[in-house]
Amino acid sequence: xxxxxxxxxxxxxxxxxxxxASLLVVFxxxxxxxxxxxxxxxxxxxxxxSIYLKQIPFFGNFVSAGYTYSQYEIVVLIREPEVLAxxxxxxxxxxGGTSVQSVFRNPITEPYIIGISSGATLGAVxxxxxxxxxxxxxxxQFLSFFTSIAVVFVVYFLSFRTGRVPPIYxxxxxxxxxxFISALVGLILFSSRxxxxxxxxxxxxxxxxxxxxxxxxxTLLVMISSLILGTIWKELDALQMGEPHARSIxxxxxxxxxxxxxxxxxxxxxxxxISGLIGFVGLVIPHLARIVFGGSNRKVLPMSALxxxxxxxxxxxxxxxxxxxEILPVGIITGLIGVPFFMYMLSRISRGNYVS
Amino acid sequence: xxxxxxxxxxNRGSFSLRDISISVPEGSILGIxxxxxxxxxxxxxxxxxxxxxxxxxxxxEKKALSEISTREISRNIxxxxxxxxxxxxxxxxxxxxxxxxxxxxxxxxxxxxxxKCGISHLSNRTFSELSGGEKRLVIIAAAVYQDAxxxxxxxxxxxxxxxxxxxxxxxxxxxNEDGRTLILVLHDINLLNSICSHVVLLKEGRIIAEGxxxxxxxxxxxxxxxxxxxxxLEDAGPYKFAPADYKLM
Numbered sequence: 001x002x003x004x005x006x007x008x009x010x011x012x013x014x015x016x017x018x019x020x021a022s023l024l025v026v027f028x029x030x031x032x033x034x035x036x037x038x039x040x041x042x043x044x045x046x047x048x049x050s051i052y053l054k055q056i057p058f059f060g061n062f063v064s065a066g067y068t069y070s071q072y073e074i075v076v077l078i079r080e081p082e083v084l085a086x087x088x089x090x091x092x093x094x095x096g097g098t099s100v101q102s103v104f105r106n107p108i109t110e111p112y113i114i115g116i117s118s119g120a121t122l123g124a125v126x127x128x129x130x131x132x133x134x135x136x137x138x139x140x141q142f143l144s145f146f147t148s149i150a151v152v153f154v155v156y157f158l159s160f161r162t163g164r165v166p167p168i169y170x171x172x173x174x175x176x177x178x179x180f181i182s183a184l185v186g187l188i189l190f191s192s193r194x195x196x197x198x199x200x201x202x203x204x205x206x207x208x209x210x211x212x213x214x215x216x217x218x219t220l221l222v223m224i225s226s227l228i229l230g231t232i233w234k235e236l237d238a239l240q241m242g243e244p245h246a247r248s249i250x251x252x253x254x255x256x257x258x259x260x261x262x263x264x265x266x267x268x269x270x271x272x273x274i275s276g277l278i279g280f281v282g283l284v285i286p287h288l289a290r291i292v293f294g295g296s297n298r299k300v301l302p303m304s305a306l307x308x309x310x311x312x313x314x315x316x317x318x319x320x321x322x323x324x325x326e327i328l329p330v331g332i333i334t335g336l337i338g339v340p341f342f343m344y345m346l347s348r349i350s351r352g353n354y355v356s
Numbered sequence: 357x358x359x360x361x362x363x364x365x366x367n368r369g370s371f372s373l374r375d376i377s378i379s380v381p382e383g384s385i386l387g388i389x390x391x392x393x394x395x396x397x398x399x400x401x402x403x404x405x406x407x408x409x410x411x412x413x414x415x416x417e418k419k420a421l422s423e424i425s426t427r428e429i430s431r432n433i434x435x436x437x438x439x440x441x442x443x444x445x446x447x448x449x450x451x452x453x454x455x456x457x458x459x460x461x462x463x464x465x466x467x468x469x470x471x472k473c474g475i476s477h478l479s480n481r482t483f484s485e486l487s488g489g490e491k492r493l494v495i496i497a498a499a500v501y502q503d504a505x506x507x508x509x510x511x512x513x514x515x516x517x518x519x520x521x522x523x524x525x526x527x528x529x530x531x532n533e534d535g536r537t538l539i540l541v542l543h544d545i546n547l548l549n550s551i552c553s554h555v556v557l558l559k560e561g562r563i564i565a566e567g568x569x570x571x572x573x574x575x576x577x578x579x580x581x582x583x584x585x586x587x588x589l590e591d592a593g594p595y596k597f598a599p600a601d602y603k604l605m
Contacts, residue, residue, distance in 0.1 A: 042572070050465060101444070105441045105443075107416075107444065128430070163408070203405060209549070234454070237443065237446075237454055238454050240436070240441060240443035240444060240446070240449070241440060241441055241443055241454065242405050242439065242440055243406075244401065244435070244437045244442035245435070245437055245440060245441075245495075246436065247404070247406045247426060247430075248404055248406070248430060248433070248434065248435035248508075249430050249434075249454060249455045249458060249498075249502060250426050250427040250429070250430030250431070250457050250458030251426065251457060252426045252427075287444075290444050290445045291445070294445055294446070294450075295443055295445030295446040295450070296446065296450055317455045322373040335596075
């Protein structure tokens with residue numbers, strides 16, 4: 001290949017990437033706006049538009065209020081946090097999946113596998129069972145967040161073998177500890193039928209009722225964790241080639257795994273603490289991003305966040321609208337869409353078409 | 357850049373390497389031979405710090421390997437491992453580029469490295485879809501791109517067809533002529549004889565012979581190392597040694 005040809009090829013690839021990425025961003029923004037229009041109460045579009053404008057600092061003072069106060073409350077206090085939570089949680093789960101799949105070099109892993117889901121559930125169930133109020137209204141969220149981190153911590157340290165944490169031990173320990181914790185959760189739930197009902201909603205995952213305060217804190221944690229993961233994309237790429245190879249090109253393998261797992265756990269635990277268990281996003285979305293954008297984490301990390309946000313947002317819209325006057329748990333929808341999509345993707349991989 | 361192993365010991369369960377001392381001559385092609393399970397690949401992984409020895413020390417130039425950062429080691433030692441995981445949806449070029457992780461300056465581009473190995477036409481292909489031999493060449497090109505003075509290779513010619521085996525041998529010779537030191541794990545005695553300048557023979561985790569290949573590759577040493585009787589073939593080109601009256605037990 002001649003140099004000019006290489007440069008041209010490169011430029012074409014870069015502009016193709018930006019086209020695809022911009023389309024995704026536009027699609028996300030449109031979906032976010034559209035999603036606030038949907039709900040059990042019908043609010044005229046022009047009213048929602050003026051509610052939006054009203055929220056813009058300073059500029060909002062000049063907007064005349066053509067809406068009722070209850071419409072304002074529905075949009076600002078219910079719909080907006082839910083819609084944005086869908087984007088943040090979806091992004092966190094997808095980025096977490098990308099990171100964990102790179103660390104384990106395994107396409108069928110997801111962040112939950114290292115103990116996040118079982119730990120978060122245990123925390124939530126304990127909070128529900130004991131009606132803890134030490135953290136005020138957010139006891140379920142706080143306890144699920146910290147228990148999840150604690151469980152991953154235990155899994156990590158039980159996986160140490162002569163100064164290293166081999167992925168296979170981490171994976172097996174994660175699964176074993178998760179089963180153990182699930183049994184504990186089962187034991188606690190067995191004690192009370194009332195508790196079973198409350199925990200049921202949490203286990204299926206739901207985005208309704210999220211407050212701005214919770215969302216703000218979680219968004220901050222997810223952003224910090226995602227930015228840190230973004231700084232180690234090269235190391236995560238190298239880990240996919242196997243640890244002996246990654247080490248030989250100069251990557252500090254153990255440090256990379258520790259950083260990746262720590263920040264992934266913080267980001268995903270934060271997301272799960274307000275959403276409950278939403279499955280499949282962390283497993284499926286990273287692959288979608290790799291099919292569309294190629295395998296390097298430089299692109300897969302940010303693009304899986306976009307895909308994850310869009311996917312969960314659309315799933316939540318469906319959860320709110322599929323059944324009249326009933327909000328389905330969004331975890332059910334992600335499973336129902338996720339599984340067929342995953343099967344389709346598997347067939348693509350097996351035909352050797354896993355290329356951009 | 358010199359590499360020196362000083363009384364290395366490494367124990368893992370029933371397997372151990374004992375009292376391994378090797379001084380790798382600069383600019384040589386050092387072959388490590390021995391039976392399956394004699395510790396060849398483990399020794400290679402010790403040489404770039406992937407495993408840590410339980411006793412003894414490894415010196416890169418004058419510094420102990422355990423005191424040098426991973427990045428610094430990789431600037432001086434490149435490795436072609438035998439087993440490579442398949443990354444998700446990477447092109448061959450992306451795999452080669454990864455090996456520039458620790459480099460400060462670019463003396464050779466990833467594509468040039470691929471060209472040197474005769475595989476620039478594979479640059480945009482998906483790595484996981486390549487054949488085993490093509491993958492090996494991509495990893496060798498990655499090591500070339502890493503541009504280290506010492507290159508370790510674990511069975512670089514295993515499972516390759518004749519054409520690719522010859523190409524890998526040519527690449528090894530070229531790298532050596534450029535002034536690089538190569539350390540190769542090879543189970544094939546005739547390859548040890550045809551491409552190496554120096555040979556270390558391992559048996560059950562110990563060195564049984566070491567030095568220039570002419571002095572090490574004797575019938576006596578080979579029979580000791582491989583527990584098989586050999587005979588010398590006359591005028592058979594690169595094929596000098598063959599098993600003598602081999603019987604299936």
